[in-house]
Amino acid sequence: MTYVIHDVSILGGPPTDIAIRDGLVAGVGTGLDRAGAEVIDGTGLVALPGLVDLHTHLREPGREDAETVLTGSRAAALGGYTAVCAMANTSPVADTAGVVEQVFRLGREAGLVDVQPIGAVTVGLAGEALAELGTMATSAARVRIFSDDGHCVADPRLMRRALEYVKAFDGVIAQHAEEPRLTAGAQMHEGEVSAQLGLPGWPAVAEEAVIARDALLAGHVGARLHVCHVSTAGSVEIIRWAKARGIRITAEVTPHHLLLTDDLVAGSGDQERAYDPVFKVNPPLRTAADAAALRAALVEGVIDIVATDHAPHAVEDKECEWEYARPGMLGLQTALSVVVRECLGEGGLDWNGIAERMSRAPARIAGLDDHGHDPAPGAPATLTLVDPAARWPVDPGELASKARNTPYAGMELPVRVVATFLRGVPTVLDGKVVGAPITAMDGKLVGA
Numbered sequence: 001m002t003y004v005i006h007d008v009s010i011l012g013g014p015p016t017d018i019a020i021r022d023g024l025v026a027g028v029g030t031g032l033d034r035a036g037a038e039v040i041d042g043t044g045l046v047a048l049p050g051l052v053d054l055h056t057h058l059r060e061p062g063r064e065d066a067e068t069v070l071t072g073s074r075a076a077a078l079g080g081y082t083a084v085c086a087m088a089n090t091s092p093v094a095d096t097a098g099v100v101e102q103v104f105r106l107g108r109e110a111g112l113v114d115v116q117p118i119g120a121v122t123v124g125l126a127g128e129a130l131a132e133l134g135t136m137a138t139s140a141a142r143v144r145i146f147s148d149d150g151h152c153v154a155d156p157r158l159m160r161r162a163l164e165y166v167k168a169f170d171g172v173i174a175q176h177a178e179e180p181r182l183t184a185g186a187q188m189h190e191g192e193v194s195a196q197l198g199l200p201g202w203p204a205v206a207e208e209a210v211i212a213r214d215a216l217l218a219g220h221v222g223a224r225l226h227v228c229h230v231s232t233a234g235s236v237e238i239i240r241w242a243k244a245r246g247i248r249i250t251a252e253v254t255p256h257h258l259l260l261t262d263d264l265v266a267g268s269g270d271q272e273r274a275y276d277p278v279f280k281v282n283p284p285l286r287t288a289a290d291a292a293a294l295r296a297a298l299v300e301g302v303i304d305i306v307a308t309d310h311a312p313h314a315v316e317d318k319e320c321e322w323e324y325a326r327p328g329m330l331g332l333q334t335a336l337s338v339v340v341r342e343c344l345g346e347g348g349l350d351w352n353g354i355a356e357r358m359s360r361a362p363a364r365i366a367g368l369d370d371h372g373h374d375p376a377p378g379a380p381a382t383l384t385l386v387d388p389a390a391r392w393p394v395d396p397g398e399l400a401s402k403a404r405n406t407p408y409a410g411m412e413l414p415v416r417v418v419a420t421f422l423r424g425v426p427t428v429l430d431g432k433v434v435g436a437p438i439t440a441m442d443g444k445l446v447g448a
């Protein structure tokens with residue numbers, strides 16, 4: 001199938017046409033040959049390289065009641081994503097070639113986004129023995145990112161060995177930075193609000209201390225470190241320092257840490273809304289000053305990328321007392337809208353900056369060669385079209401995810417994804433998922 005996207009703005013530039021043929025961008029410019037092509041009206045739309053999420057929980061295998069690779073892939077495509085990296089904290093844990101290959105295969109079968117499995121750093125996420133990093137790297141899933149996310153690799157000797165191991169194949173360790181002995185029993189950010197509510201706090205230093213230690217270890221070993229979901233102003237300063245020293249460190253921030261703050265746990269001025277578990281997340285929502293520092297760091301580039309930490313949960317794990325609720329929030333379908341709301345515009349990011357932080361940079365970190373390319377002749381036709389003028393109310397019941405735990409319910413967000421293409425095949429058209437194409441292991445279409 002050949003497509004011509006007519007009158008579209010590439011990254012906010014002047015209107016032009018994009019021709020798509022055989023999985024590639026065949027041409028860009030006005031007056032392209034439209035013979036036999038399906039024409040998509042791109043008037044008023046912005047074309048971006050397909051978004052890449054470095055931090056997605058798809059819950060399969062093990063918690064298919066919360067999400068599956070297929071439902072998570074649908075949410076991702078609708079959010080403008082063409083690739084997601086699936087976290088390893090499934091059941092069983094993705095700590096062997098067998099499990100990462102299973103997740104990889106399920107992603108190919110769903111056929112909506114490239115699902116790139118992340119391997120566990122330690123066996124069973126237990127933090128005691130290194131998992132089979134080498135066999136996961138050489139498996140069909142070709143794992144390059146390893147993470148115990150949900151847990152911190154707290155043992156510095158184990159962290160050092162993991163960094164040394166992945167250096168050989170230019171892998172990266174993605175650390176959930178949380179010193180567990182400083183956060184035992186924690187229920188929210190440690191600060192004024194936790195003191196008011198009498199809830200045990202999760203202090204910023206528990207994150208900052210681990211980032212500092214890991215940056216020094218990564219520098220010592222000469223390996224790549226990626227910091228998951230940076231949540232404090234102090235962490236930004238440590239990452240800035242590490243980058244200035246030439247340490248190979250990259251960092252992500254979640255949309256929710258850019259927008260939401262810890263006063264929501266107290267109801268944000270409305271007692272009735274206090275202790276809503278939809279706002280429980282790890283690391284916790286921090287202060288307004290932290291959120292402002294994170295936005296500035298993303299704009300400046302100290303924080304390299306936005307990652308969703310999409311964390312679907314079954315109703316019984318979320319609609320319960322605050323203390324017993326599982327931490328985590330949905331993110332795939334709202335991420336671009338939240339980032340645009342918080343960071344697009346004067347003094348912030350332009351569309352090119354958003355493409356860098358949500359597509360090109362995450363694709364580079366993950367080593368996903370098919371992704372992160374601006375629409376240009378010869379590039380993979382892996383892109384998303386967004387309507388920058390649209391606004392939409394977030395209705396949890398309308399989201400494609402199996403779970404409903406979005407913190408943005410009832411909010412009106414800007415920007416709507418209109419279409420998404422994966423290697424020339426539309427996965428979303430008119431804001432709706434289109435039938436999943438069947439792809440072979442090499443990503444080539446074998447039937448439509």
Ligand SMILES: [Zn+2]
Pocket residue numbers: 149150151176228229282283
């Ligand atoms: Zn985490």
